[in-house]
Amino acid sequence: MKKLGLLLVLSLMCLALTISSFAAVDSYSQNFESYEAGTEIKDDLLPDWSLIRATSTGSFIREEGGNKYFAIDAYYHAEYTKKLTEPYVYEVDVYNPDAKFNVSAFFVRAGSERFDVMFGKSTGYEWDGDGNSGFPSVGGSGLLVLPNNGNKLSLVVKTYDESKEYKIGNVRYEATVGADFSKGFETLKFVDDGQTVKVYASDELAFIVEMSDAGTYPVGEETYYKKVVVKDKNGTELGTVNNARVSVDSVLIIGCRESKFNIDNIKIYALEEPNTETYDAVIFMPVIISAVYVLAVLKRRQVA
Secondary structure, eight states, X not given: OHHHHHHHHHHHHHHHHHHHHTOOOXXXXXXXXXXXTTOBOOTTSSTTEEEEEOSSOOOEEEEETTEEEEEEOSSEEEEESSOBOSOEEEEXXXXXXXXXXXXXXXXXXXXXXXXXXXXXEOOSSSBOOOTTXXXXXXXXXXXXXXXXXXXXXXXXXXXXXXXXXXXXXXXXXXXEOSOOTTTSOEEEEEEEOSSEEEEEETTEEEEEEEEEEEEOOSSOSSOEEEEEEEEETTSOEEEEESSBOEESSBEEEEEESSOOEEEEEEEEEESSOOOHHHHHHXXXXXXXXXHHHHHHHHHHHHHO
16 A cells, blocks of 8 residues: 555656646737737736836727738836746737837837946837947847838847946847838747747748846846857847846837837747647546556455
8 A cells, every 4th residue: 555655646746747847828819809900918907917007199999991000109117027047939910100220119128127327217219328239129028029111020139248338239130021020020030949949930930049147137137048059940040149138038129219100919928739639647646557557456355
């Protein structure tokens, strides 16, 4: 009986480990169809997102051709409140009618903490104070993707840089894609397995970002990947950043500075859902082992 009890305990431990190994990201979907056209999205009107609006200019639900979407105006910060610690996929349809470069920023791998910058804290719309990068940038950590100039994607790696006034720097990479974000909605997709982030423009791979060397910096308390290797769609290295500030836990932010753009069909889900048949087989394996052992014990007693 002691052996049976021990086996049952071990089986339950195995079951617990199995269940935890299949922990998934909570699925999220928002297509804005439940809102009335003209609704201003502020305060708590977008569940699961923390919203900051810095100006009186509103961001509203618009409707065109029977489709409702979210039209975001300047100085707006939307932060997904569920930190992503497991592999995930993040999709959002983007329409940026302004063909020139502007700051319509989609963050992944941002941290939760905000850093001091010139006019406040490093939100998704606040200029980071880096006047030497050659382009305007926002936020204090993470990877930013900006759909700009029609069929161009900019990938910005936020860095910790002692030479900057606010210790925030930027390294920028460019890709030309088939999708033209200035002509209509195209899907921006991030596939993040925890070590590598792949960025897609309507299913066309644009960037591969490999992350390593987790650690902390003198400013801030969270842990960041310090080494980031950026590659193009063919796997050719575009550059390496050794002072990256890319969070080990991913916070998603949508930021808008001096620009306007539209989004629709936000989706967040686990990178790999477990195979149902395999999952069921593994789940019931401890039960099967215990049952076989019990039958063996009973048979032995009958023989005795």
